[in-house]
Amino acid sequence: MVSRPKTSVGNWKLKRNIYISFFTLIVLGMGTFLYINQREVPIEQVFPGKIWSKPIANLPDLKGVGAPTAKNCGNCHTEIYEEWQKSTHANALTDIQFQSELAKPSSPKWICLNCHIPVQNQRETIITGLKNGDYFRPVEIPNPDFNPDMKAEGVTCATCHVRVDSQTKESYVIGGTGGTSPPHPIKIDRKQLLNRCYDCHNETYTLNESLVCSFQTGSELQATHSNQTCSSCHQPEVRRSFVKASLNKPVRTAHKHGFIGGGVPKRFDLYSDQIRLGYKPGIVLSAFKVQNDSIEIQIKNTNADHHVTTGDPERFYRLSIVGFDKIGKSIFQSETTIGQEWSWSPAAKKVNDTRIPSGEIFVWKVKPTELPVESYKFQAVHVRLKNITSNYMIQSSGYLTSPYKEKVENMKDLYPHSSIVIESSYQLKTKSRKDTTLEDLFKRNAERKGE
Ligand code: HEC
Ligand code: HEC
Ligand code: HEC
Ligand code: HEC
Ligand code: HEC
Structure with a gap:
């Protein structure tokens, strides 16, 4: 018979106790983790x-x-x-x-x-x-x-x-x-x-x-x-x-x-009711001055008692001016935008904001061309959705199920991205300006696609 030395028994007991404590700790830890992780927190506590x-x-x-x-x-x-x-x-x-x-x-x-x-x-x-x-x-x-x-x-x-x-x-x-x-x-x-x-x-x-x-x-x-x-x-x-x-x-x-808000409805068939239900552009073309060495365009926020554009940060106005020669061929073009700019990573942050506060004027100065321009056409377009954003949405349509999957795939045809809200022509010879009526613009908007 071989007697086991006492110390060895002591060691074994010590080891067993360590194992038990260790195991208890793990179980307790997991329990606490599960409890915290599964615990139901009232909404008002998270979003007071x-x-x-x-x-x-x-x-x-x-x-x-x-x-x-x-x-x-x-x-x-x-x-x-x-x-x-x-x-x-x-x-x-x-x-x-x-x-x-x-x-x-x-x-x-x-x-x-x-x-x-x-x-x-x-x-x-x-x-x-x-x-x-x-x-x-x-x-x-x-x-x-x-x-x-x-x-x-x-x-x-x-x-x-x-x-x-x-x-x-x-x-x-x-x-x-x-x-x-x-x-x-x-x-x-x-x-x-x-x-x-x-x-x-x-x-x-x-x-x-x-x-x-x-x-x-x-x-x-x-x-x-x-x-x-x-x-x-x-x-x-x-x-x-x-x-x-x-x-x-x-x-x-x-x-x-x-x-009615910015005049870009959610479906093309809704264009015909925008004006009847109260659409009015927030901005007016308050000056269109053409001189030999400069073109100055002033856009005033006359009709909205808040910034334009307001609401969704992706909205903006695109201003454009095109110069035409004698035979109506476009020989000059310039563009600018009014709106917010955000950078999305690493954290969402507004980096620029050129929106027009109520009652204020946005001045756009353009250097004219040397070419023989006879007339100019100015346009302001309210953009709700950019083409690159809708392209991206179409690419990621896999997240959706029917019927929205098919709708997103066809959103270029189904979803108004923008509307022309001001259009004005300027004849250099007669120095005369002619604005397109809102009614005519909205008939055309109903037929336009994209940004
Ligand atoms: C986003 C909020 C909002 C929604 C949605 C809304 N209303 Fe109203 N409604 C108002 C406000 C604000 C007024 C009061 C305007 C005032 O008195 O100056 C009003 C007024 C009214 C009046 C009183 C008459 C009038 O024109 O002033 C009626 C009736 C009415 N709403 C019915 C409806 C019905 C029916 C719907 C849905 C088909 C509806 N509303 C949807 C905000 C809303
Ligand atoms: C419960 C939330 C809610 C309330 C309250 C509400 N709105 Fe809205 N409103 C929305 C949402 C959401 C949209 C945009 C929907 C979309 O684009 O899909 C919207 C869109 C709009 C637009 C359209 C913008 C555009 O260009 O198409 C206007 C104008 C507007 N709201 C005015 C009002 C007014 C005025 C009131 C108060 C009488 C009001 N809203 C109350 C949620 C709300
Ligand atoms: C004095 C008139 C006026 C008042 C007051 C006013 N709005 Fe507007 N709002 C406008 C006009 C005009 C536009 C069209 C702007 C444009 O796109 O040219 C507009 C556009 C909008 C839009 C669409 C986004 C855009 O930039 O086009 C939303 C959303 C909106 N308003 C919500 C509101 C809400 C909410 C309030 C109240 C807190 C309010 N508005 C008060 C006149 C007004
Ligand atoms: C069975 C008919 C009926 C239905 C359904 C009905 N209403 Fe009315 N409502 C009326 C009548 C009638 C009046 C009072 C008109 C008057 O005296 O000029 C009224 C008045 C109102 C007013 C204005 C009260 C005031 O003094 O400002 C509001 C707002 C309104 N209704 C909202 C609603 C909403 C929202 C619904 C749906 C949830 C609704 N009604 C459903 C018949 C109806
Ligand atoms: C606090 C209320 C609120 C919440 C929360 C909210 N929205 Fe909106 N949403 C609005 C309002 C108000 C508008 C209208 C603003 C405008 O027309 O410029 C809007 C407009 C939109 C639009 C249309 C933008 C355009 O220019 O037409 C989209 C898309 C949208 N919301 C998506 C979302 C998604 C996705 C979420 C969740 C992550 C969300 N919203 C959460 C209030 C809300």
Whole structure:
């Protein structure tokens, strides 16, 4: 029999204890890691004070109306519904560019949807929190009140007009007029209605290096000390009944609901309604001076109480001047742009900004050619999407599924990229200037393709 020395037993016990402690530590570490990693953090803790971090809570059916869909509102508010259907708001989900950007693996889809389809009833799922506070890992449960028809409605009527009463738990409509007799519950709060625009149109937020939302239209307006509201210009007044004629309601001061902006609609068939629904270029050609040794072009932001361009950082104006000889052949050309410039890596950063603040003038000086120019043609084009950007979207259409995949592949034909907003000719001999009418420009815009 061989007796094992005591020390060896001690060693073995020590080793065993070390193994156990080591193992316990690993299990504890993994547990803590899993706990932290899987722990559900409330959205408001990750995005404190951000209205867009959550949709508007599910809205129950509205008394006298039913489901609070735009289509149902349209049963009585026929003209408003018809106008809104043509708006960018109504197209905020179906927008081909939006679908393309939404599908990118780097986009936190639920955040995008909070502004583009902002009512909970429009969403398949309710987001209860974020795993470990990570905006790429929302915790989702099915939404029992999901309404697929309402989903397609984008920034629908209820976004601005319908809320739930915290006491009765019933839906009501927010109105701005008063003294009216609707069949549905109503609360009058014009200020709330008018301020609603700021929730989405006045936000700058950098989420990661490639995602930036940069809209300062609200602050730009406030800086002008103008007494106009967004709606004064984007919802022009019109005298009419609020509802269809068969309901016999009086004619009142109403507001167009086309929410026209920069004049580049989301589909070609929408061009024909831009002017009727209130489109006006923000800029005017305030001077077109041609001298022997210089051409001076002045562009004034006359009609917008915010910068032009505003909103999406990719928008800009392209100014161009072309000189023609006696037989109408182009012999001279020059171009410049007005807008923002961003560099996207390593971090999103604005590097230049030549946009025109309200009431100010952009001066463009061009050196003329020695060649025998007889006339000049000036154009200002509002560009919403560059050709290189849509090329890139077409290349990455693999992220999308039908029907948007096919739409993105054909977006050169389906998606307006830009519009001519000013065109003017100048005859050197007679020193006379002739501007093309907005109506003529928009007929041509409907036929143009690309940037
Ligand atoms: C069954 C018809 C009907 C439906 C459906 C309907 N409304 Fe109305 N609504 C009216 C009538 C009638 C008035 C009052 C018009 C008047 O007195 O001039 C009105 C008034 C309003 C007003 C203005 C109130 C004020 O004083 O400012 C708003 C805003 C409004 N409705 C929004 C909506 C919205 C949003 C929906 C859909 C969720 C909707 N309505 C659905 C009939 C309807
Ligand atoms: C805070 C609200 C908000 C959030 C969040 C938001 N958007 Fe938008 N989005 C807007 C507004 C407002 C506009 C309109 C600005 C304009 O027309 O210039 C817009 C316009 C757009 C456009 C059209 C741009 C153009 O020039 O036509 C696209 C595409 C878009 N958003 C994609 C996204 C994607 C993708 C996300 C998520 C990463 C997102 N948005 C998140 C508010 C938001
Ligand atoms: C819930 C968010 C939200 C609210 C609130 C909101 N908007 Fe928008 N708005 C958007 C989004 C998103 C777009 C762009 C959709 C796109 O391009 O796909 C947009 C586009 C627009 C455009 C069109 C720009 C263009 O050139 O086509 C105008 C004008 C506009 N909004 C005005 C307003 C006004 C005025 C209000 C307030 C009465 C308002 N918006 C409230 C989200 C919102
Ligand atoms: C982006 C926000 C927004 C959306 C979306 C919107 N409205 Fe309005 N609406 C307003 C504002 C703001 C006013 C009040 C303007 C004022 O009183 O100066 C208004 C006014 C009204 C009025 C009162 C009459 C009038 O013209 O002033 C009715 C009725 C109405 N809206 C119905 C609708 C219906 C129906 C829809 C959808 C088809 C809709 N609205 C979509 C913001 C919105
Ligand atoms: C005094 C009139 C006026 C007021 C007030 C006004 N806008 Fe505009 N807005 C315009 C005009 C004009 C344009 C067209 C600019 C252009 O592209 O030439 C425009 C364009 C826009 C665009 C499209 C982007 C662009 O550069 O074309 C958006 C989005 C917009 N406005 C949102 C708003 C919001 C949100 C408010 C309120 C905070 C507001 N506007 C207040 C007149 C106004």
